[in-house]
Amino acid sequence: MKIVFHGDNAANFREGFEDILGEDHEIITLRDRIESAGDQAAFAAADVIIGVKLSKDDPQPRALRLYQAPAAGTDAIDPTCLPPSAVLCNAFGHEHAIAEYVMAVLLTRHVPLARADERLRAGHWDFWAGRPGALRTELGAQSIGLLGFGHIGKAIAMRAKAFGMRVSVCNRSAIPTDHLVNESYTLEAINRFMGSADVIVVSLPLLAETRGIVDAPALAAMRRDAIIVNVGRGPVIDETALFDALSRKSIGGAAIDTWYQYPSPDKPEALPSALPFHTLPNLVMTPHMSGWTNGTVRRRQETAAENIRRLRRGLSLLNTIRR
Secondary structure, eight states, X not given: OEEEEESHHHHTTTTTHHHHHOSOOEEEEEOSSOOXXXXXXXXXXXXXXXXXXXXXXXOOOTTOSEEEOSSSOOTTBOGGGSOTTOEEEOOOOOHHHHHHHHHHHHHHHHOOHHHHHHHHHTTOOXXXXXXXXXXXXXXXXXXXXXXXXXHHHHHHHHHHHHTTXXXXXXXXXXXXXXXXXXXEEEGGGHHHHHTSOSEEEEOOOXXXXXXXXXXXXXXXXXXXXXXXXXOSOGGGBOHHXXXXXXXXXXSSEEEEOSOSOOOBTTBSSOOSOSSOGGGOTTEXXXXXXXXXXXXXHHHHHHHHHHHHHHHHHTOOOTTEEEO
Protein backbone atom coordinates (compact mmCIF):
# COMPACT_ATOMS: atom_id res chain seq x y z
CA MET A 1 0.00 0.00 0.00
CA LYS A 2 0.98 3.63 -0.47
CA ILE A 3 1.28 5.39 2.90
CA VAL A 4 1.75 9.16 3.28
CA PHE A 5 2.79 10.95 6.46
CA HIS A 6 1.34 14.41 5.86
CA GLY A 7 2.73 17.43 7.68
CA ASP A 8 5.31 18.29 10.30
CA ASN A 9 3.21 16.91 13.15
CA ALA A 10 2.75 13.53 11.47
CA ALA A 11 6.46 13.40 10.64
CA ASN A 12 7.15 12.94 14.35
CA PHE A 13 5.66 9.45 14.04
CA ARG A 14 7.70 8.44 10.99
CA GLU A 15 10.97 7.33 12.57
CA GLY A 16 11.00 3.59 13.22
CA PHE A 17 7.53 3.09 11.80
CA GLU A 18 8.59 0.35 9.37
CA ASP A 19 9.97 -1.70 12.25
CA ILE A 20 6.69 -1.42 14.15
CA LEU A 21 4.60 -2.11 11.04
CA GLY A 22 6.60 -5.17 10.09
CA GLU A 23 5.32 -5.11 6.50
CA ASP A 24 6.73 -3.82 3.24
CA HIS A 25 4.81 -0.78 1.98
CA GLU A 26 5.68 2.37 0.04
CA ILE A 27 6.00 5.13 2.66
CA ILE A 28 6.75 8.82 2.03
CA THR A 29 6.61 12.00 4.10
CA LEU A 30 5.13 15.24 2.73
CA ARG A 31 5.27 18.75 4.17
CA ASP A 32 2.14 20.59 5.32
CA ARG A 33 1.99 22.55 2.07
CA ILE A 34 1.78 20.14 -0.85
CA GLU A 35 3.05 22.20 -3.77
CA SER A 36 4.94 20.15 -6.36
CA ALA A 37 3.07 18.12 -8.97
CA GLY A 38 4.82 14.94 -7.78
CA ASP A 39 3.79 15.46 -4.16
CA GLN A 40 0.23 16.24 -5.18
CA ALA A 41 0.07 13.04 -7.23
CA ALA A 42 1.47 11.00 -4.31
CA PHE A 43 -1.10 12.47 -1.94
CA ALA A 44 -3.96 11.78 -4.36
CA ALA A 45 -2.81 8.17 -4.85
CA ALA A 46 -2.31 7.33 -1.16
CA ASP A 47 -4.12 4.33 0.31
CA VAL A 48 -3.36 5.59 3.83
CA ILE A 49 -2.71 9.11 5.06
CA ILE A 50 -1.37 9.71 8.56
CA GLY A 51 -1.98 13.33 9.49
CA VAL A 52 -3.80 15.83 11.67
CA LYS A 53 -5.16 18.36 9.13
CA LEU A 54 -7.15 17.99 5.94
CA SER A 55 -8.95 20.79 4.15
CA LYS A 56 -10.12 21.88 0.71
CA ASP A 57 -6.69 23.49 0.25
CA ASP A 58 -5.13 20.02 0.06
CA PRO A 59 -5.24 17.79 -3.01
CA GLN A 60 -8.19 15.41 -3.13
CA PRO A 61 -7.07 11.98 -1.85
CA ARG A 62 -9.15 10.04 -4.38
CA ALA A 63 -7.68 6.58 -3.65
CA LEU A 64 -7.77 6.91 0.13
CA ARG A 65 -8.92 3.95 2.23
CA LEU A 66 -7.77 5.10 5.69
CA TYR A 67 -7.12 8.54 7.17
CA GLN A 68 -5.31 7.81 10.43
CA ALA A 69 -4.97 10.69 12.87
CA PRO A 70 -1.98 10.12 15.18
CA ALA A 71 -3.90 11.99 17.89
CA ALA A 72 -7.23 11.93 19.66
CA GLY A 73 -8.55 15.19 18.23
CA THR A 74 -9.78 15.25 14.64
CA ASP A 75 -11.41 18.71 14.59
CA ALA A 76 -8.87 19.95 11.98
CA ILE A 77 -9.78 17.12 9.58
CA ASP A 78 -12.67 18.12 7.31
CA PRO A 79 -14.65 14.90 6.75
CA THR A 80 -16.21 16.32 3.58
CA CYS A 81 -12.73 16.16 2.01
CA LEU A 82 -12.56 12.39 2.49
CA PRO A 83 -13.73 10.15 -0.36
CA PRO A 84 -16.53 7.64 0.37
CA SER A 85 -13.95 4.84 0.37
CA ALA A 86 -12.05 6.25 3.36
CA VAL A 87 -12.36 5.39 7.05
CA LEU A 88 -11.35 8.05 9.59
CA CYS A 89 -9.64 6.77 12.75
CA ASN A 90 -7.84 8.43 15.65
CA ALA A 91 -5.33 7.30 18.26
CA PHE A 92 -5.02 7.71 22.01
CA GLY A 93 -2.10 6.61 24.19
CA HIS A 94 -1.58 10.14 25.53
CA GLU A 95 -3.67 9.73 28.66
CA HIS A 96 -0.81 8.45 30.86
CA ALA A 97 1.43 11.40 29.98
CA ILE A 98 -1.37 13.93 30.46
CA ALA A 99 -2.31 12.45 33.82
CA GLU A 100 1.30 12.83 34.95
CA TYR A 101 1.28 16.45 33.75
CA VAL A 102 -1.87 17.19 35.76
CA MET A 103 -0.47 15.62 38.91
CA ALA A 104 2.79 17.56 38.43
CA VAL A 105 0.84 20.82 38.18
CA LEU A 106 -1.05 20.01 41.36
CA LEU A 107 1.94 18.73 43.34
CA THR A 108 3.87 21.90 42.50
CA ARG A 109 1.21 23.89 44.36
CA HIS A 110 1.62 21.80 47.52
CA VAL A 111 5.31 20.80 47.45
CA PRO A 112 7.33 23.95 46.54
CA LEU A 113 10.58 22.17 45.68
CA ALA A 114 11.88 24.82 43.27
CA ARG A 115 11.21 27.68 45.69
CA ALA A 116 12.66 25.80 48.67
CA ASP A 117 15.81 25.00 46.67
CA GLU A 118 16.17 28.61 45.50
CA ARG A 119 15.79 30.00 49.01
CA LEU A 120 18.15 27.51 50.67
CA ARG A 121 20.86 28.25 48.10
CA ALA A 122 20.65 31.84 49.37
CA GLY A 123 20.92 30.64 53.00
CA HIS A 124 17.21 31.02 53.80
CA TRP A 125 15.43 28.15 55.60
CA ASP A 126 11.89 29.33 54.83
CA PHE A 127 10.39 25.84 54.68
CA TRP A 128 12.30 24.28 57.60
CA ALA A 129 10.12 21.89 59.61
CA GLY A 130 9.14 23.59 62.84
CA ARG A 131 9.66 27.13 61.61
CA PRO A 132 6.55 29.34 62.11
CA GLY A 133 4.75 29.84 58.81
CA ALA A 134 6.53 26.93 57.11
CA LEU A 135 3.58 24.54 57.09
CA ARG A 136 2.37 23.53 53.64
CA THR A 137 -0.75 21.86 52.34
CA GLU A 138 -1.22 18.28 51.09
CA LEU A 139 -2.61 17.20 47.73
CA GLY A 140 -4.46 14.30 49.33
CA ALA A 141 -6.64 16.72 51.28
CA GLN A 142 -7.95 18.23 48.04
CA SER A 143 -10.89 17.25 45.84
CA ILE A 144 -10.69 17.07 42.06
CA GLY A 145 -13.44 17.52 39.48
CA LEU A 146 -13.00 15.93 36.06
CA LEU A 147 -14.90 17.60 33.23
CA GLY A 148 -14.84 14.72 30.77
CA PHE A 149 -14.32 11.09 31.69
CA GLY A 150 -12.76 9.44 28.67
CA HIS A 151 -9.25 8.01 28.45
CA ILE A 152 -7.70 11.10 30.06
CA GLY A 153 -10.25 11.52 32.83
CA LYS A 154 -9.99 7.89 33.90
CA ALA A 155 -6.17 8.03 33.97
CA ILE A 156 -6.27 11.18 36.12
CA ALA A 157 -8.87 9.66 38.46
CA MET A 158 -6.68 6.61 39.11
CA ARG A 159 -3.72 8.78 40.07
CA ALA A 160 -5.83 11.19 42.12
CA LYS A 161 -7.25 8.30 44.11
CA ALA A 162 -3.72 7.04 44.78
CA PHE A 163 -3.08 10.40 46.51
CA GLY A 164 -6.32 10.08 48.48
CA MET A 165 -8.25 12.80 46.63
CA ARG A 166 -12.03 12.90 46.38
CA VAL A 167 -13.14 12.66 42.74
CA SER A 168 -16.22 14.18 41.11
CA VAL A 169 -17.01 13.77 37.41
CA CYS A 170 -19.06 15.70 34.86
CA ASN A 171 -19.59 13.96 31.53
CA ARG A 172 -21.88 13.92 28.51
CA SER A 173 -23.21 10.51 29.58
CA ALA A 174 -23.96 9.58 33.17
CA ILE A 175 -21.08 7.96 35.09
CA PRO A 176 -21.90 5.61 37.97
CA THR A 177 -20.13 6.16 41.28
CA ASP A 178 -17.60 3.47 42.15
CA HIS A 179 -14.13 3.07 43.65
CA LEU A 180 -12.86 5.91 41.40
CA VAL A 181 -15.80 8.31 41.30
CA ASN A 182 -17.35 9.76 44.46
CA GLU A 183 -19.86 12.05 42.77
CA SER A 184 -21.23 12.28 39.22
CA TYR A 185 -22.94 14.98 37.13
CA THR A 186 -24.05 15.33 33.53
CA LEU A 187 -23.26 18.40 31.43
CA GLU A 188 -26.72 19.84 32.13
CA ALA A 189 -25.58 20.30 35.74
CA ILE A 190 -22.16 21.75 34.91
CA ASN A 191 -22.51 24.79 37.19
CA ARG A 192 -23.20 22.58 40.23
CA PHE A 193 -20.26 20.40 39.24
CA MET A 194 -17.91 23.39 38.95
CA GLY A 195 -18.43 24.15 42.63
CA SER A 196 -17.86 20.56 43.73
CA ALA A 197 -14.06 20.48 43.90
CA ASP A 198 -10.85 22.33 44.70
CA VAL A 199 -9.44 21.53 41.25
CA ILE A 200 -11.34 21.34 37.94
CA VAL A 201 -9.61 19.51 35.09
CA VAL A 202 -11.05 19.95 31.59
CA SER A 203 -10.43 17.13 29.11
CA LEU A 204 -13.53 17.39 26.91
CA PRO A 205 -13.05 17.23 23.13
CA LEU A 206 -13.99 20.26 21.06
CA LEU A 207 -17.46 19.69 19.61
CA ALA A 208 -20.33 22.00 18.77
CA GLU A 209 -21.95 21.23 22.12
CA THR A 210 -18.72 21.65 24.15
CA ARG A 211 -17.38 24.87 22.59
CA GLY A 212 -17.48 27.52 25.33
CA ILE A 213 -19.29 25.21 27.75
CA VAL A 214 -17.09 26.53 30.56
CA ASP A 215 -18.49 30.05 30.35
CA ALA A 216 -18.68 32.97 32.78
CA PRO A 217 -21.50 31.43 34.92
CA ALA A 218 -19.60 28.13 35.12
CA LEU A 219 -16.41 29.87 36.24
CA ALA A 220 -18.39 31.97 38.71
CA ALA A 221 -19.71 28.74 40.25
CA MET A 222 -16.19 27.59 41.15
CA ARG A 223 -14.88 27.85 44.68
CA ARG A 224 -13.01 31.10 45.13
CA ASP A 225 -9.67 29.40 45.82
CA ALA A 226 -10.15 26.61 43.24
CA ILE A 227 -7.99 26.26 40.15
CA ILE A 228 -8.87 25.10 36.65
CA VAL A 229 -6.59 23.01 34.42
CA ASN A 230 -7.25 22.65 30.68
CA VAL A 231 -5.74 19.66 28.87
CA GLY A 232 -8.64 19.19 26.45
CA ARG A 233 -9.12 21.90 23.84
CA GLY A 234 -8.71 25.61 24.42
CA PRO A 235 -12.12 26.83 23.19
CA VAL A 236 -13.97 24.47 25.54
CA ILE A 237 -13.31 27.25 28.07
CA ASP A 238 -14.63 30.63 26.95
CA GLU A 239 -11.52 32.73 26.32
CA THR A 240 -12.80 36.08 27.57
CA ALA A 241 -14.54 34.58 30.58
CA LEU A 242 -11.37 32.79 31.66
CA PHE A 243 -9.23 35.90 31.29
CA ASP A 244 -11.74 37.97 33.26
CA ALA A 245 -11.98 35.39 36.08
CA LEU A 246 -8.19 35.23 36.41
CA SER A 247 -7.79 39.02 36.14
CA ARG A 248 -10.39 39.62 38.85
CA LYS A 249 -9.00 36.72 40.92
CA SER A 250 -12.49 35.34 41.34
CA ILE A 251 -10.89 31.88 41.13
CA GLY A 252 -7.63 30.70 42.65
CA GLY A 253 -5.75 30.26 39.40
CA ALA A 254 -5.29 28.12 36.32
CA ALA A 255 -2.89 25.93 34.40
CA ILE A 256 -3.60 26.02 30.67
CA ASP A 257 -1.95 23.68 28.18
CA THR A 258 -4.40 23.99 25.26
CA TRP A 259 -4.97 27.39 23.69
CA TYR A 260 -6.84 29.73 21.36
CA GLN A 261 -4.04 30.64 18.93
CA TYR A 262 -1.28 28.38 17.63
CA PRO A 263 1.83 28.87 15.52
CA SER A 264 1.49 28.58 11.76
CA PRO A 265 4.00 28.23 8.90
CA ASP A 266 3.70 31.99 8.37
CA LYS A 267 4.01 32.79 12.09
CA PRO A 268 6.05 30.11 13.87
CA GLU A 269 6.29 32.09 17.12
CA ALA A 270 3.12 33.53 18.61
CA LEU A 271 1.37 34.22 21.89
CA PRO A 272 -1.39 31.67 22.54
CA SER A 273 -4.22 34.20 22.77
CA ALA A 274 -5.18 37.64 21.56
CA LEU A 275 -5.76 38.46 25.24
CA PRO A 276 -2.74 39.16 27.52
CA PHE A 277 -2.83 35.91 29.50
CA HIS A 278 0.98 36.12 29.71
CA THR A 279 0.67 39.07 32.12
CA LEU A 280 -1.33 37.13 34.72
CA PRO A 281 0.59 35.95 37.81
CA ASN A 282 -2.01 33.34 38.83
CA LEU A 283 -1.64 31.30 35.64
CA VAL A 284 0.74 28.53 34.58
CA MET A 285 1.12 28.53 30.78
CA THR A 286 2.47 25.54 28.82
CA PRO A 287 2.61 25.08 25.03
CA HIS A 288 0.28 22.08 24.46
CA MET A 289 2.91 19.70 25.82
CA SER A 290 1.02 17.63 28.36
CA GLY A 291 0.70 14.48 26.23
CA TRP A 292 3.91 14.76 24.21
CA THR A 293 6.24 11.98 25.40
CA ASN A 294 8.23 9.13 23.89
CA GLY A 295 5.62 6.74 25.24
CA THR A 296 2.76 8.62 23.59
CA VAL A 297 4.48 8.55 20.19
CA ARG A 298 5.22 4.84 20.48
CA ARG A 299 1.68 3.92 21.49
CA ARG A 300 0.20 5.96 18.65
CA GLN A 301 2.60 4.41 16.15
CA GLU A 302 1.44 0.99 17.31
CA THR A 303 -2.21 1.98 16.81
CA ALA A 304 -1.55 3.29 13.29
CA ALA A 305 0.47 0.20 12.37
CA GLU A 306 -2.21 -2.13 13.68
CA ASN A 307 -4.88 -0.34 11.65
CA ILE A 308 -2.80 -0.62 8.48
CA ARG A 309 -2.35 -4.34 9.09
CA ARG A 310 -6.08 -4.72 9.69
CA LEU A 311 -6.92 -2.70 6.59
CA ARG A 312 -4.79 -4.99 4.43
CA ARG A 313 -6.51 -8.04 5.91
CA GLY A 314 -10.04 -6.65 5.64
CA LEU A 315 -10.58 -6.56 9.42
CA SER A 316 -12.42 -3.93 11.47
CA LEU A 317 -10.25 -0.97 12.47
CA LEU A 318 -9.47 0.51 15.85
CA ASN A 319 -10.92 3.85 17.01
CA THR A 320 -13.15 4.37 13.98
CA ILE A 321 -14.76 7.81 13.90
CA ARG A 322 -16.28 7.70 10.40
CA ARG A 323 -16.82 4.62 8.29
